[in-house]
Amino acid sequence: MPKSLFLRCWLAWLLLGLSRLVLAQPPRGPLVVSPxxxxxxxxxxxxxxxxxxxxxxxxxxxxxxxxxxxxxxxxxxxxxxxxxxxxxxxxxxxxxxxxxxxxxxxxxxxxxxxxxxxxxPGNTPLIHALREVPHGSVNYEYYPSMEGTTGSLVVYTPPGYDQAPNKKYPVYYLISGTTDTEETFFKVGKTNLILDNLIAEGKAKPMIIVMPYGNIAARVAEQRGGAKPADPTGRDNPEAVKRANDFATDLVSNVIPYIEKSYRAMPGRDNRAIGGFSRGGGQTLRTAFSNMDKFAWVCAYSSYLSPEEMERSYPAIVSNPANTNKQLKLLWVSVGSDDFLYKGTVEFMDYLKAKQVNYKSLVTDGGHTWMNVKTYVAATVPLLFQPQIP
Missing domain, CATH: 2.60.40.10 (Immunoglobulins)
Known part of the structure; x- marks a missing residue:
């Protein structure tokens, strides 16, 4: 076969094949831009x-x-x-x-x-906006957890962490709310960008942020092939308290040792903070009050403990306020005025005041939203790991 004829046949077969390929593709809809x-x-x-x-x-x-x-x-x-x-x-x-x-x-x-x-975006970049400043890193980690399961974490390390191999950092353990995951403070709360911006402005100390998954019961069920258990009703429900205590055990016994082995984390209660939103805030208070030797900085966002639970489970916190005030370098409570947890949170603040337990507070507009959570994170992070004024 002459070379020119061969090329014409080859091109014909190629075009036929391409036409069949195009015809085999499903029809495409119009391009949609949203939002x-x-x-x-x-x-x-x-x-x-x-x-x-x-x-x-x-x-x-x-x-x-x-x-x-x-x-x-x-x-x-x-x-x-x-x-x-x-x-x-x-x-x-x-x-x-x-x-x-x-x-x-x-x-x-x-x-x-x-x-x-x-x-x-704002006309002036908001505190969570991506700015031209040095940026930290966000890593996904897996650790040995309760009942033979594997737990998951999102970990932020500050700008310069990898360039200073001998430097150690304090750690803020930050817990999301009911039905949230370990990614929520990162993807919705933009905690990494808030920290980058505040550190660049000299308003916050460089720190490691550890964001764990708060639903231990769901993870255990999932990894054993079971269905996710329903969330308990009521904040003082015995099952809710048990799950919070399970979380505290996991954090203290598994997460902290893993972080302090895997990252350049400064040990000791003065170098550990704990905070959380909604259910995560309840987990924060229960974990901190039952492990006062582990945390010196405590931040509760849109959350509280009832006076009855305080009297029943954490009497030492309120029976000796002078000792509590000496131990806690920061106890923070914040809530939105339209939050469905507003009433209980204000009652918690009033209870602490009556018991002479020192705390800082912030009441904002708005409800139980992640818009408010970003505000609370931006307000509290500059206070963490700072020298205390006598």
Missing amino acids: QVNADKTVTFRYLAPLANEVKLSGQFLKAQMAMTKDAQGIWSVTVGPVKPDIYPYSFQVDGVTTMDPANVAFFPNERFKASLVDV
């Missing part, structure tokens, strides 16, 4: 669902769900705002079914609800 943050701080959300009868937008920047409108291509859209700069979870209700935004890679790590995240 789209506009210059005036309004935000446009879009969702492709040509067969849906109704699509609504839910978000923590809204007082109620908003109906979306469908165009000729089957794309539902709505523009809201202007929205106050911050990071917010949102989702779509598609014919009554909650779904994340498939056009958005930023999501809210959680055991139950699945939400996407929209970041509305």
Whole structure:
């Protein structure tokens, strides 16, 4: 066969093969951009669902769900705002079914609800914004945990950690709320960026942040092939207290030794802080009050213990306030005025005051949200591991 004829045949077969490949591909829908943050701080959300009868937008920047409108291509859209700069979870209700935004890679790590995240930047960069400053590292770790299971952690190390192999750092153990995961303080709370910015401004000491998974019972069940147990109802429920105590045991017996072996962590209670949000705040208080030899800095975000539990389980904390005040370099309690835990948290603060236990507090606007959590982290981190004023 002449060479020219061979080439023509080869090209014909190639084109035929490509045409069959193209025909075999499923049809692609129109490109969807969502969310789209506009210059005036309004935000446009879009969702492709040509067969849906109704699509609504839910978000923590809204007082109620908003109906979306469908165009000729089957794309539902709505523009809201202007929205106050911050990071917010949102989702779509598609014919009554909650779904994340498939056009958005930023999501809210959680055991139950699945939400996407929209970041509305400020005209001046907010404390959690990515800035041109030295950045720390975020690592995923696995450690031997309770009942033969493997636990998971997210660990932040500050800028310069890898360049100073002989330097050791204090550690802040930071615990997420009910149904959150070990990733939530990182992906929603942006704790790593808050620390980067505060350290760059000279407002916080370089420190290691350890973010554990708080639901020990769920992890044990999962790794043994069982179903996730239901969350206990009531904060003083005996099962809730047991699970909090299990978490405390795991943190003290497994997590801290693992961190102090694997990272350049300074040992001793003066170099350890513990804090948490919601359930994680309850775990924080129970862990700290039952292990006063382990932690000198305690931060409770949107959480509290009842006076009855304090009297029953931690009488030494309130019976000898002078000793407690000497041991705790910081006891912090914060809550939003619209938080469903506001009443109990304020009662806890009043109880501490009546018992002459020193604490610092911050009451903000807003509810039980991660927008408030970022505020609390940014307010407390500058106080940690600092010299105490007599």
